[in-house]
Amino acid sequence: DWTPFAFAEETIAQLKADLQDDKVVLGLSGGVDSSVAALLLHQAIGKNLHCIFVDNGLLRKNEFESVLDSYKELGLNVKGVNAKQRFYDALAGLSDPEQKRKAIGRVFIEVFDDEAHQISDVKWLAQGTIYPDVIESVSVNGGPSATIKSHHNVGGLPDFMKLKVVEPLKTLFKDEVRRVGKALGLPENILHRHPFPGPGLAIRILGDVTPEKVAILQNADHIYIKNLEESGWYDKVWQAGTIYLPIQSVGVMGDERTYENVVALRAVSSVDGMTADWSHLPYELLAKISNEIINNVKGVNRVVYDISSKPPATIEWE
Numbered sequence: 237d238w239t240p241f242a243f244a245e246e247t248i249a250q251l252k253a254d255l256q257d258d259k260v261v262l263g264l265s266g267g268v269d270s271s272v273a274a275l276l277l278h279q280a281i282g283k284n285l286h287c288i289f290v291d292n293g294l295l296r297k298n299e300f301e302s303v304l305d306s307y308k309e310l311g312l313n314v315k316g317v318n319a320k321q322r323f324y325d326a327l328a329g330l331s332d333p334e335q336k337r338k339a340i341g342r343v344f345i346e347v348f349d350d351e352a353h354q355i356s357d358v359k360w361l362a363q364g365t366i367y368p369d370v371i372e373s374v375s376v377n378g379g380p381s382a383t384i385k386s387h388h389n390v391g392g393l394p395d396f397m398k399l400k401v402v403e404p405l406k407t408l409f410k411d412e413v414r415r416v417g418k419a420l421g422l423p424e425n426i427l428h429r430h431p432f433p434g435p436g437l438a439i440r441i442l443g444d445v446t447p448e449k450v451a452i453l454q455n456a457d458h459i460y461i462k463n464l465e466e467s468g469w470y471d472k473v474w475q476a477g478t479i480y481l482p483i484q485s486v487g488v489m490g491d492e493r494t495y496e497n498v499v500a501l502r503a504v505s506s507v508d509g510m511t512a513d514w515s516h517l518p519y520e521l522l523a524k525i526s527n528e529i530i531n532n533v534k535g536v537n538r539v540v541y542d543i544s545s546k547p548p549a550t551i552e553w554e
């Protein structure tokens with residue numbers, strides 16, 4: 237019978253035999269797959285695993301810092317890289333969703349390649365590829381590895397792509413990855429995190445991305461997610477997020493007329509992201525979230541709830 241403990245034990249032994257004293261580089265995304273891959277490799281080769289965690293400035297509020305702390309507490313040899321400005325510069329003026337995705341993928345590869353070059357004598361690239369990624373070949377939620385896959389034919393291979401590849405999770409399904417992560421002591425904040433797209437908040441800001449819009453969206457989203465957690469809904473929905481709409485509408489605040497932005501809340505139930513139903517969050521909870529956002533997030537005067545299922549709508553708006 238398959239157990240997460242037996243899987244971990246066998247995989248760690250195999251990794252030790254395969255990698256010996258070689259150095260390995262791995263990109264952490266904050267998601268469960270890359271994190272579990274890192275824990276297995278860490279147990280097998282310790283400090284020879286060099287993890288890189290890039291802050292693209294498009295993560296949720298405080299997420300880079302809190303996830304980096306978790307990685308450090310786990311004892312991982314991890315380098316946090318603040319590359320926010322490089323991503324914002326590359327995104328400036330772009331409003332087409334595919335152009336935004338391409339720009340983010342390109343900058344990620346540049347940043348990762350720069351960092352990988354600073355590790356002397358690295359021999360392997362580790363990836364958190366899981367079985368569904370192998371069969372689909374393009375992962376919907378793969379973070380760095382998916383980004384790399386969809387960009388590897390652009391302008392020749394970066395040097396880190398010429399490394400030998402090690403993928404310790406490639407026979408596992410998502411729920412098995414979670415069980416292995418739990419067995420290895422991965423904290424709840426990573427283990428039960430909702431899927432989050434590689435391009436992050438950039439595809440939840442419709443139109444062009446600016447640091448100011450990112451900050452507004454982070455603040456609104458933080459209130460939304462906090463309320464989902466406190467009400468017990470976070471674990472009942474498959475994915476949730478806030479979308480910054482490129483329109484303004486009239487509101488009233490005291491005696492003043494306002495003309496500010498609209499955010500949309502999205503929550504869905506799903507098994508694999510291929511189809512999804514909008515979640516029937518209680519009206520009282522939606523009312524509380526809406527009030528908190530409008531009263532606390534400067535720049536937002538209207539909140540709407542997305543009641544579209546996939547298909548024909550998608551989960552993300554871009």
Ligand code: XMP
Pocket residue numbers: 337375376377378379382431432433434435475509510546549550551552553554
């Ligand atoms: P859609 O919007 O296609 O999303 O219904 C399905 C799932 O995929 C995620 N998603 C992405 N993940 N890079 C990613 O790594 C992307 O460009 C991307 N676009 C969508 C989305 O968050 C949902 O979980």
